[in-house]
Amino acid sequence: MQTRPFGKTGESFPILSFGGQRIVDEHNCTEEEAIAIVNTAIDRGIRYFDTAWIYSEGQAETRLGKVVKHRRSEMWIATKTSDTTRDGARRQLEGSLIRLQTDYVDEWRLHNVWDHARLDAFTGKDGALEAAVQAREEGLVRHISISGHSDPQVLVEALNRFPFDSALIALSALDHFILSFAEEFLPIANARGVATIGMKVLGLGSLTHDVERSLRYSFGLPISTVIVGMETMVQLEQNLAIAESFTPMTDAERLAFFKDIIHLVRPEKMPWKATDWENPSEWIP
Numbered sequence: 033m034q035t036r037p038f039g040k041t042g043e044s045f046p047i048l049s050f051g052g053q054r055i056v057d058e059h060n061c062t063e064e065e066a067i068a069i070v071n072t073a074i075d076r077g078i079r080y081f082d083t084a085w086i087y088s089e090g091q092a093e094t095r096l097g098k099v100v101k102h103r104r105s106e107m108w109i110a111t112k113t114s115d116t117t118r119d120g121a122r123r124q125l126e127g128s129l130i131r132l133q134t135d136y137v138d139e140w141r142l143h144n145v146w147d148h149a150r151l152d153a154f155t156g157k158d159g160a161l162e163a164a165v166q167a168r169e170e171g172l173v174r175h176i177s178i179s180g181h182s183d184p185q186v187l188v189e190a191l192n193r194f195p196f197d198s199a200l201i202a203l204s205a206l207d208h209f210i211l212s213f214a215e216e217f218l219p220i221a222n223a224r225g226v227a228t229i230g231m232k233v234l235g236l237g238s239l240t241h242d243v244e245r246s247l248r249y250s251f252g253l254p255i256s257t258v259i260v261g262m263e264t265m266v267q268l269e270q271n272l273a274i275a276e277s278f279t280p281m282t283d284a285e286r287l288a289f290f291k292d293i294i295h296l297v298r299p300e301k302m303p304w305k306a307t308d309w310e311n312p313s314e315w316i317p
Protein backbone atom coordinates (compact mmCIF):
# COMPACT_ATOMS: atom_id res chain seq x y z
CA MET A 33 0.00 0.00 0.00
CA GLN A 34 1.21 3.51 -0.80
CA THR A 35 2.37 5.45 2.27
CA ARG A 36 2.47 9.21 2.77
CA PRO A 37 4.07 11.57 5.29
CA PHE A 38 1.90 12.63 8.21
CA GLY A 39 2.46 16.38 8.36
CA LYS A 40 5.56 17.41 10.31
CA THR A 41 5.43 14.46 12.70
CA GLY A 42 8.11 12.44 10.90
CA GLU A 43 5.65 9.51 10.64
CA SER A 44 4.25 8.03 7.46
CA PHE A 45 1.08 5.97 7.12
CA PRO A 46 -0.54 3.83 4.43
CA ILE A 47 -3.35 5.60 2.57
CA LEU A 48 -5.98 3.35 4.20
CA SER A 49 -6.50 3.77 7.94
CA PHE A 50 -9.03 2.42 10.40
CA GLY A 51 -12.13 4.25 11.61
CA GLY A 52 -12.90 2.59 14.93
CA GLN A 53 -16.45 3.83 15.57
CA ARG A 54 -18.31 0.76 14.39
CA ILE A 55 -16.60 -2.22 16.03
CA VAL A 56 -19.42 -2.29 18.58
CA ASP A 57 -22.62 -4.19 19.41
CA GLU A 58 -24.68 -1.27 18.08
CA HIS A 59 -23.37 -2.14 14.60
CA ASN A 60 -23.79 -5.89 15.07
CA CYS A 61 -20.08 -6.46 15.62
CA THR A 62 -19.19 -8.76 18.53
CA GLU A 63 -16.12 -8.27 20.69
CA GLU A 64 -14.52 -11.37 19.21
CA GLU A 65 -15.09 -10.07 15.66
CA ALA A 66 -13.84 -6.59 16.61
CA ILE A 67 -10.57 -7.97 17.97
CA ALA A 68 -10.09 -10.19 14.91
CA ILE A 69 -10.75 -7.27 12.51
CA VAL A 70 -8.29 -4.96 14.27
CA ASN A 71 -5.61 -7.68 14.44
CA THR A 72 -6.05 -8.45 10.74
CA ALA A 73 -5.88 -4.75 9.88
CA ILE A 74 -2.49 -4.53 11.63
CA ASP A 75 -1.27 -7.77 10.05
CA ARG A 76 -2.12 -6.32 6.62
CA GLY A 77 -0.23 -3.06 7.19
CA ILE A 78 -2.76 -0.60 8.67
CA ARG A 79 -1.18 1.43 11.46
CA TYR A 80 -3.49 4.37 12.12
CA PHE A 81 -6.55 3.82 14.35
CA ASP A 82 -9.14 6.50 15.11
CA THR A 83 -11.57 6.21 17.99
CA ALA A 84 -13.41 8.27 20.63
CA TRP A 85 -14.98 7.58 24.00
CA ILE A 86 -18.43 8.66 22.73
CA TYR A 87 -18.50 5.80 20.23
CA SER A 88 -20.97 3.57 22.06
CA GLU A 89 -20.03 5.13 25.40
CA GLY A 90 -16.58 3.62 25.63
CA GLN A 91 -17.21 0.25 24.00
CA ALA A 92 -15.26 1.13 20.81
CA GLU A 93 -12.24 2.27 22.86
CA THR A 94 -12.47 -0.73 25.20
CA ARG A 95 -12.39 -3.16 22.29
CA LEU A 96 -9.52 -1.39 20.57
CA GLY A 97 -7.71 -1.42 23.92
CA LYS A 98 -7.83 -5.22 24.00
CA VAL A 99 -5.55 -5.20 20.95
CA VAL A 100 -3.52 -2.15 22.04
CA LYS A 101 -2.54 -4.06 25.19
CA HIS A 102 -0.62 -6.59 23.06
CA ARG A 103 0.42 -4.54 20.00
CA ARG A 104 0.94 -0.94 21.19
CA SER A 105 4.17 -0.38 19.27
CA GLU A 106 2.51 -1.28 15.95
CA MET A 107 -0.38 1.18 16.37
CA TRP A 108 -0.90 4.92 16.15
CA ILE A 109 -3.86 5.74 18.39
CA ALA A 110 -5.99 8.85 17.89
CA THR A 111 -8.83 9.54 20.31
CA LYS A 112 -10.91 12.63 21.07
CA THR A 113 -12.60 14.89 23.56
CA SER A 114 -16.15 15.99 22.88
CA ASP A 115 -16.22 17.98 26.13
CA THR A 116 -15.18 21.56 25.38
CA THR A 117 -14.14 22.38 28.95
CA ARG A 118 -10.62 21.94 30.35
CA ASP A 119 -11.68 19.82 33.33
CA GLY A 120 -14.28 17.79 31.45
CA ALA A 121 -11.83 17.06 28.64
CA ARG A 122 -9.18 15.97 31.13
CA ARG A 123 -11.62 13.49 32.65
CA GLN A 124 -12.40 12.14 29.17
CA LEU A 125 -8.70 11.68 28.44
CA GLU A 126 -8.09 9.83 31.70
CA GLY A 127 -11.00 7.49 30.89
CA SER A 128 -9.74 6.93 27.34
CA LEU A 129 -6.27 5.96 28.54
CA ILE A 130 -7.74 3.37 30.90
CA ARG A 131 -10.04 1.88 28.25
CA LEU A 132 -7.29 1.90 25.61
CA GLN A 133 -4.85 0.24 28.06
CA THR A 134 -2.03 2.64 27.27
CA ASP A 135 -0.05 5.36 29.03
CA TYR A 136 -0.35 7.83 26.15
CA VAL A 137 -2.19 8.48 22.89
CA ASP A 138 -0.40 9.52 19.72
CA GLU A 139 -3.06 12.08 18.86
CA TRP A 140 -5.86 13.73 20.82
CA ARG A 141 -8.57 15.59 18.93
CA LEU A 142 -11.03 18.33 19.67
CA HIS A 143 -14.09 16.47 18.37
CA ASN A 144 -16.54 17.69 15.76
CA VAL A 145 -16.04 21.47 15.75
CA TRP A 146 -19.11 22.41 13.73
CA ASP A 147 -19.32 26.17 14.30
CA HIS A 148 -17.46 29.19 15.66
CA ALA A 149 -19.22 29.04 19.03
CA ARG A 150 -17.96 25.49 19.60
CA LEU A 151 -14.48 26.51 18.43
CA ASP A 152 -14.55 29.41 20.91
CA ALA A 153 -15.52 27.04 23.71
CA PHE A 154 -12.73 24.58 22.86
CA THR A 155 -10.01 27.23 22.44
CA GLY A 156 -11.12 29.84 25.00
CA LYS A 157 -10.21 30.30 28.65
CA ASP A 158 -10.63 27.07 30.63
CA GLY A 159 -11.36 25.25 27.37
CA ALA A 160 -10.28 21.76 26.32
CA LEU A 161 -7.29 23.07 24.36
CA GLU A 162 -5.67 24.06 27.67
CA ALA A 163 -6.09 20.45 28.83
CA ALA A 164 -4.54 19.23 25.57
CA VAL A 165 -1.46 21.43 25.93
CA GLN A 166 -1.00 20.35 29.54
CA ALA A 167 -1.46 16.67 28.65
CA ARG A 168 1.15 17.02 25.91
CA GLU A 169 3.60 18.51 28.43
CA GLU A 170 2.92 15.53 30.70
CA GLY A 171 3.50 13.03 27.89
CA LEU A 172 -0.08 11.71 27.93
CA VAL A 173 -0.69 13.05 24.42
CA ARG A 174 1.91 13.31 21.64
CA HIS A 175 0.06 15.44 19.08
CA ILE A 176 -2.93 17.80 19.21
CA SER A 177 -5.60 17.56 16.54
CA ILE A 178 -9.02 18.86 15.55
CA SER A 179 -11.94 17.42 13.59
CA GLY A 180 -14.87 18.82 11.67
CA HIS A 181 -17.19 17.81 8.88
CA SER A 182 -19.52 20.80 8.52
CA ASP A 183 -17.81 24.07 7.68
CA PRO A 184 -14.20 24.31 6.44
CA GLN A 185 -13.90 27.98 7.43
CA VAL A 186 -14.32 27.06 11.11
CA LEU A 187 -11.27 24.80 10.83
CA VAL A 188 -9.30 27.43 8.89
CA GLU A 189 -9.96 29.77 11.81
CA ALA A 190 -8.82 27.02 14.20
CA LEU A 191 -5.45 26.81 12.39
CA ASN A 192 -5.11 30.58 12.79
CA ARG A 193 -5.59 30.25 16.54
CA PHE A 194 -3.34 27.27 17.30
CA PRO A 195 -0.67 25.18 15.50
CA PHE A 196 -2.64 21.93 15.37
CA ASP A 197 -0.57 18.94 14.23
CA SER A 198 -3.41 17.38 12.26
CA ALA A 199 -7.02 17.72 11.17
CA LEU A 200 -9.67 15.06 10.50
CA ILE A 201 -12.08 16.38 7.88
CA ALA A 202 -14.91 15.28 5.57
CA LEU A 203 -13.46 14.49 2.14
CA SER A 204 -15.96 12.36 0.26
CA ALA A 205 -16.74 13.07 -3.37
CA LEU A 206 -20.08 14.49 -2.15
CA ASP A 207 -18.18 17.02 -0.01
CA HIS A 208 -16.50 18.27 -3.17
CA PHE A 209 -19.67 20.17 -4.06
CA ILE A 210 -20.64 21.91 -0.86
CA LEU A 211 -18.63 23.62 1.90
CA SER A 212 -15.65 21.83 0.41
CA PHE A 213 -12.76 20.96 2.71
CA ALA A 214 -10.82 19.89 -0.39
CA GLU A 215 -11.09 23.38 -1.91
CA GLU A 216 -11.13 25.61 1.19
CA PHE A 217 -9.09 23.76 3.80
CA LEU A 218 -6.53 21.38 2.25
CA PRO A 219 -4.43 24.06 0.48
CA ILE A 220 -4.03 26.00 3.74
CA ALA A 221 -3.34 22.93 5.88
CA ASN A 222 -0.81 21.57 3.40
CA ALA A 223 1.02 24.90 3.15
CA ARG A 224 1.42 24.85 6.96
CA GLY A 225 2.50 21.21 7.20
CA VAL A 226 -0.67 20.13 9.05
CA ALA A 227 -1.36 16.41 8.57
CA THR A 228 -4.79 15.74 7.07
CA ILE A 229 -7.01 12.70 7.52
CA GLY A 230 -10.07 12.16 5.31
CA MET A 231 -13.38 10.82 6.63
CA LYS A 232 -16.97 10.36 5.36
CA VAL A 233 -15.35 8.89 2.25
CA LEU A 234 -18.23 6.42 1.90
CA GLY A 235 -20.67 9.17 2.77
CA LEU A 236 -21.78 7.35 5.91
CA GLY A 237 -23.37 4.78 3.61
CA SER A 238 -24.56 7.12 0.82
CA LEU A 239 -21.70 5.95 -1.44
CA THR A 240 -21.45 2.27 -0.53
CA HIS A 241 -22.95 1.30 -3.91
CA ASP A 242 -19.64 2.49 -5.43
CA VAL A 243 -16.92 1.80 -2.88
CA GLU A 244 -14.08 1.53 -5.38
CA ARG A 245 -14.57 4.92 -7.03
CA SER A 246 -15.37 6.59 -3.68
CA LEU A 247 -12.11 5.41 -2.16
CA ARG A 248 -10.08 6.18 -5.28
CA TYR A 249 -11.48 9.72 -5.34
CA SER A 250 -10.47 10.36 -1.71
CA PHE A 251 -7.08 8.60 -1.92
CA GLY A 252 -6.35 10.85 -4.92
CA LEU A 253 -6.64 14.05 -2.87
CA PRO A 254 -3.48 15.70 -1.44
CA ILE A 255 -4.02 14.23 2.04
CA SER A 256 -2.04 12.08 4.47
CA THR A 257 -4.44 9.17 4.97
CA VAL A 258 -8.10 8.17 4.91
CA ILE A 259 -10.06 6.50 7.71
CA VAL A 260 -12.93 4.24 6.74
CA GLY A 261 -15.39 2.92 9.29
CA MET A 262 -15.22 -0.89 8.99
CA GLU A 263 -17.19 -3.38 11.02
CA THR A 264 -16.77 -6.64 9.07
CA MET A 265 -13.82 -8.62 7.75
CA VAL A 266 -15.39 -8.47 4.27
CA GLN A 267 -15.36 -4.65 4.32
CA LEU A 268 -11.76 -4.63 5.56
CA GLU A 269 -10.65 -7.01 2.79
CA GLN A 270 -12.48 -5.05 0.09
CA ASN A 271 -11.07 -1.71 1.22
CA LEU A 272 -7.55 -3.15 1.52
CA ALA A 273 -7.75 -4.55 -2.02
CA ILE A 274 -8.77 -1.12 -3.38
CA ALA A 275 -6.04 0.65 -1.41
CA GLU A 276 -3.36 -1.86 -2.43
CA SER A 277 -4.15 -1.43 -6.14
CA PHE A 278 -4.75 2.33 -5.96
CA THR A 279 -4.05 4.46 -8.99
CA PRO A 280 -5.28 8.08 -9.14
CA MET A 281 -8.43 8.76 -11.17
CA THR A 282 -7.94 10.47 -14.49
CA ASP A 283 -9.82 13.73 -15.01
CA ALA A 284 -12.30 11.90 -17.23
CA GLU A 285 -12.90 9.20 -14.59
CA ARG A 286 -13.44 11.82 -11.88
CA LEU A 287 -15.90 13.73 -14.03
CA ALA A 288 -17.85 10.57 -14.85
CA PHE A 289 -18.00 9.73 -11.12
CA PHE A 290 -19.22 13.22 -10.25
CA LYS A 291 -21.99 12.96 -12.86
CA ASP A 292 -23.16 9.67 -11.34
CA ILE A 293 -23.30 10.91 -7.74
CA ILE A 294 -24.26 14.57 -7.95
CA HIS A 295 -27.95 13.72 -7.37
CA LEU A 296 -26.91 12.56 -3.87
CA VAL A 297 -25.73 16.04 -2.85
CA ARG A 298 -28.74 16.79 -0.65
CA PRO A 299 -29.47 17.01 3.08
CA GLU A 300 -30.80 13.53 3.73
CA LYS A 301 -27.77 11.97 2.03
CA MET A 302 -25.19 14.23 3.73
CA PRO A 303 -26.42 14.61 7.32
CA TRP A 304 -22.91 15.52 8.54
CA LYS A 305 -23.32 18.94 6.95
CA ALA A 306 -26.20 19.73 9.34
CA THR A 307 -25.86 21.21 12.81
CA ASP A 308 -28.77 18.97 13.80
CA TRP A 309 -28.47 15.54 12.18
CA GLU A 310 -32.12 14.74 12.85
CA ASN A 311 -33.31 17.87 11.13
CA PRO A 312 -32.19 18.45 7.51
CA SER A 313 -33.72 21.95 7.60
CA GLU A 314 -30.73 22.81 9.79
CA TRP A 315 -28.43 21.92 6.88
CA ILE A 316 -25.70 24.53 6.95
CA PRO A 317 -25.46 25.27 3.19
Ligand SMILES: NC(=O)c1ccc[n+]([C@@H]2O[C@H](COP(=O)([O-])OP(=O)(O)OC[C@H]3O[C@@H](n4cnc5c(N)ncnc54)[C@H](OP(=O)(O)O)[C@@H]3O)[C@@H](O)[C@H]2O)c1
Pocket residue numbers: 050051052053054059082083143144145179180181200231232233234235236237240243259260261262263266267268270271
Ligand atom coordinates in the same frame (compact mmCIF):
# COMPACT_ATOMS: atom_id res chain seq x y z
N1 LIG B 1 -16.12 14.40 13.79
C1 LIG B 1 -15.36 13.31 13.86
O1 LIG B 1 -14.25 13.38 14.31
C2 LIG B 1 -15.91 11.99 13.38
C3 LIG B 1 -17.27 11.84 13.11
C4 LIG B 1 -17.72 10.60 12.66
C5 LIG B 1 -16.83 9.55 12.45
N2 LIG B 1 -15.50 9.72 12.73
C6 LIG B 1 -14.52 8.64 12.50
O2 LIG B 1 -14.53 8.39 11.12
C7 LIG B 1 -14.63 6.99 10.89
C8 LIG B 1 -15.31 6.75 9.57
O3 LIG B 1 -16.68 7.07 9.71
P1 LIG B 1 -17.44 7.98 8.69
O4 LIG B 1 -18.49 8.66 9.48
O5 LIG B 1 -16.45 8.77 7.93
O6 LIG B 1 -18.17 6.91 7.78
P2 LIG B 1 -17.74 6.30 6.38
O7 LIG B 1 -16.35 5.76 6.50
O8 LIG B 1 -18.08 7.25 5.29
O9 LIG B 1 -18.77 5.10 6.27
C9 LIG B 1 -18.58 3.96 7.06
C10 LIG B 1 -19.59 2.90 6.67
O10 LIG B 1 -19.41 2.49 5.34
C11 LIG B 1 -19.72 1.13 5.22
N3 LIG B 1 -18.59 0.40 4.61
C12 LIG B 1 -17.26 0.46 4.91
N4 LIG B 1 -16.55 -0.29 4.05
C13 LIG B 1 -17.45 -0.83 3.18
C14 LIG B 1 -17.35 -1.66 2.07
N5 LIG B 1 -16.15 -2.12 1.65
N6 LIG B 1 -18.47 -2.01 1.42
C15 LIG B 1 -19.67 -1.55 1.79
N7 LIG B 1 -19.85 -0.72 2.86
C16 LIG B 1 -18.74 -0.38 3.53
C17 LIG B 1 -20.07 0.61 6.58
O11 LIG B 1 -21.48 0.79 6.74
P3 LIG B 1 -22.57 -0.36 6.99
O12 LIG B 1 -23.12 -0.05 8.34
O13 LIG B 1 -23.55 -0.13 5.89
O14 LIG B 1 -21.90 -1.69 6.90
C18 LIG B 1 -19.37 1.60 7.44
O15 LIG B 1 -19.92 1.64 8.72
C19 LIG B 1 -15.37 6.46 12.11
O16 LIG B 1 -15.15 5.09 12.31
C20 LIG B 1 -14.79 7.32 13.20
O17 LIG B 1 -13.57 6.72 13.62
C21 LIG B 1 -15.05 10.93 13.18
